[in-house]
Amino acid sequence: MQHFDLVIIGSGSGNSIPDERFADLSIALVDKGVFGGTCLNVGCIPTKMFVHPADLAASPGHAARLGVDLELRAVHFAEIRDRIFGRIDPISEGGLKWRSSNENVIVFREPAHFLDPHTLRVGDETITADRFVLAAGSRPIIPDVPGLDSVRYHTSDTVMRLPELPRSMVIVGGGYIGAEFAHVFSSYGTRVTVVVRGDRMLRGEDAEVSERFTDLIRRRVDLRTGTAVTAVRPAGGGSGVTVSLDGPDGAAEVTADVLLVATGRAPNGDTLALDAAGVAVGEDGYVVVDAHQRTTAEHIWALGDVASPDQLKHVANHEARVVQHNLLHPDALVEADHRFVPHAVFSDPQVASVGLTEDRAREQGLDVVAVTQQYGDVAFGWAMEDTDHFVKLVADRRTGLLVGAHLIGPEASSLIQTLIQAMSFGQHPHAVARGQYWIHPALAEVVENALLKLPA
Ligand SMILES: Cc1cc2nc3c(=O)[nH]c(=O)nc-3n(C[C@H](O)[C@H](O)[C@H](O)COP(=O)(O)OP(=O)(O)OC[C@H]3O[C@@H](n4cnc5c(N)ncnc54)[C@H](O)[C@@H]3O)c2cc1C
Numbered sequence: 187m188q189h190f191d192l193v194i195i196g197s198g199s200g201n202s203i204p205d206e207r208f209a210d211l212s213i214a215l216v217d218k219g220v221f222g223g224t225c226l227n228v229g230c231i232p233t234k235m236f237v238h239p240a241d242l243a244a245s246p247g248h249a250a251r252l253g254v255d256l257e258l259r260a261v262h263f264a265e266i267r268d269r270i271f272g273r274i275d276p277i278s279e280g281g282l283k284w285r286s287s288n289e290n291v292i293v294f295r296e297p298a299h300f301l302d303p304h305t306l307r308v309g310d311e312t313i314t315a316d317r318f319v320l321a322a323g324s325r326p327i328i329p330d331v332p333g334l335d336s337v338r339y340h341t342s343d344t345v346m347r348l349p350e351l352p353r354s355m356v357i358v359g360g361g362y363i364g365a366e367f368a369h370v371f372s373s374y375g376t377r378v379t380v381v382v383r384g385d386r387m388l389r390g391e392d393a394e395v396s397e398r399f400t401d402l403i404r405r406r407v408d409l410r411t412g413t414a415v416t417a418v419r420p421a422g423g424g425s426g427v428t429v430s431l432d433g434p435d436g437a438a439e440v441t442a443d444v445l446l447v448a449t450g451r452a453p454n455g456d457t458l459a460l461d462a463a464g465v466a467v468g469e470d471g472y473v474v475v476d477a478h479q480r481t482t483a484e485h486i487w488a489l490g491d492v493a494s495p496d497q498l499k500h501v502a503n504h505e506a507r508v509v510q511h512n513l514l515h516p517d518a519l520v521e522a523d524h525r526f527v528p529h530a531v532f533s534d535p536q537v538a539s540v541g542l543t544e545d546r547a548r549e550q551g552l553d554v555v556a557v558t559q560q561y562g563d564v565a566f567g568w569a570m571e572d573t574d575h576f577v578k579l580v581a582d583r584r585t586g587l588l589v590g591a592h593l594i595g596p597e598a599s600s601l602i603q604t605l606i607q608a609m610s611f612g613q614h615p616h617a618v619a620r621g622q623y624w625i626h627p628a629l630a631e632v633v634e635n636a637l638l639k640l641p642a
């Protein structure tokens with residue numbers, strides 16, 4: 187039986203841990219799937235590479251009201267797909283090759299689960315180790331819909347490799363993935379129907395942002411709010427899927443070439459037999475960790491989607507750096523910083539957010555003031571003739587400090603960075619607004635003006 191100093195389960199963010207400082211340790215890196223994990227292969231990277239062409243394809247619609255007559259002649263889906271994966275697949279393969287060439291690292295490409303706190307079953311082999319890192323990520327949740335097993339359905343894992351652009355698509359779920367792929371495929375020319383149970387998409391966002399997003403995306407897709415999927419069956423005549431719905435107007439059916447299920451992701455801790463290792467898992471399925479990313483077993487650490495309900499790559503990366511440090515410096519542990527975790531939804535429009543929504547802040551008993559700045563009321567917003575987008579800030583009336591920032595509109599994912607910085611460093615909104623120059627007439631003035639609307 188092989189013994190290792192360290193075993194890492196998961197080659198996504200887990201693969202960033204072993205660097206030259208680990209050269210003296212014998213390491214096993216275990217991954218049953220494609221090397222490099224979700225973000226690289228089926229997550230952040232390829233989706234955004236599909237989103238950017240979608241932004242371009244959607245631009246004739248935006249240009250028209252500015253007097254620019256653009257015409258979208260064609261979207262070459264197969265070319266886009268092959269360009270994207272022609273770039274990504276070699277990175278995954280190269281990463282595997284390089285990691286396998288490390289003298290102190292053995293890569294196992296099999297599923298792993300614990301037999302006892304120091305013993306792991308990996309495929310047909312059994313290995314032991316002094317210390318472990320759980321970086322096993324998450325997987326798509328497949329809802330219990332009658333008939334789903336009888337049709338070919340897609341998740342984000344497969345939909346980006348479709349052989350051709352579908353003429354029509356039904357997306358179930360109104361979260362991040364539903365919002366991003368609704369933009370991608372509708373911009374490319376697919377007729378998209380989005381089915382959501384509640385009355386809005388992106389329900390986790392500030393209510394005003396979620397409402398505005400829902401109104402805007404409704405112009406581009408057939409959005410069925412307040413609607414449940416009751417059954418699914420193969421469409422008559424061969425390919426395609428017929429989806430039975432129950433909505434505000436009663437029962438309905440939609441038939442489409444492709445069904446995309448985007449109803450959340452479950453952490454993979456349940457695949458690791460963590461009971462045998464003495465690692466506690468919360469009721470929500472996430473591995474329980476302390477502020478140092480240590481699990482309830484002293485020698486086992488966890489990071490990323492397997493332990494973090496945020497399910498975001500920048501969080502997984504941060505936690506990987508914390509675990510890396512703590513493995514190297516057991517006598518000088520550092521804590522993960524989860525105070526101000528931002529996120530962005532790369533749809534059209536973009537949405538970006540950090541901190542508390544206005545409702546959540548009030549639920550927590552904070553005395554808050556909320557202000558809104560329209561893009562259309564700053565100079566670059568005039569240039570864009572913008573009427574739809576805004577920045578909303580929520581501040582604590584007592585301290586004057588920001589507790590939340592919520593943006594919907596062009597470049598929201600970049601514009602928010604100043605606000606993340608202000609919150610992270612405890613900077614007063616007016617100090618941020620007046621303590622530096624803001625380039626005129628850049629779009630960032632929408633953030634400056636929003637800050638100035640808060641009490642001094
Ligand atoms: C479509 C999509 C788009 C996304 N876009 C963004 C974005 O724009 N920005 C952002 O911040 N986040 C985004 N995310 C989320 C982001 O991808 C994840 O938060 C991040 O990749 C998680 O990294 P990780 O290291 O925790 O897990 P992963 O990268 O998922 O790595 C886990 C690895 O563990 C392996 N594994 C699991 N179980 C076992 C087992 N029992 N034995 C052996 N190996 C196992 C898996 O094969 C996998 O390779 C997106 C996710 C998706 C699905």
Ligand SMILES: NC(=O)c1ccc[n+]([C@@H]2O[C@H](COP(=O)([O-])OP(=O)(O)OC[C@H]3O[C@@H](n4cnc5c(N)ncnc54)[C@H](O)[C@@H]3O)[C@@H](O)[C@H]2O)c1
Binds near residue numbers: 330383449532
């Ligand atoms: N830009 C980004 O950072 C980005 C992009 C994509 C994915 N992600 C990550 O991946 C995770 C998963 O994305 P997601 O969109 O699948 O999840 P999500 O949690 O964002 O949204 C899930 C949606 O499915 C709905 N839903 C859940 N169960 C359902 C059911 N049984 N029937 C019908 N609808 C149901 C929910 O109401 C919600 O609208 C996200 O939480 C996010 O952390 C991030």
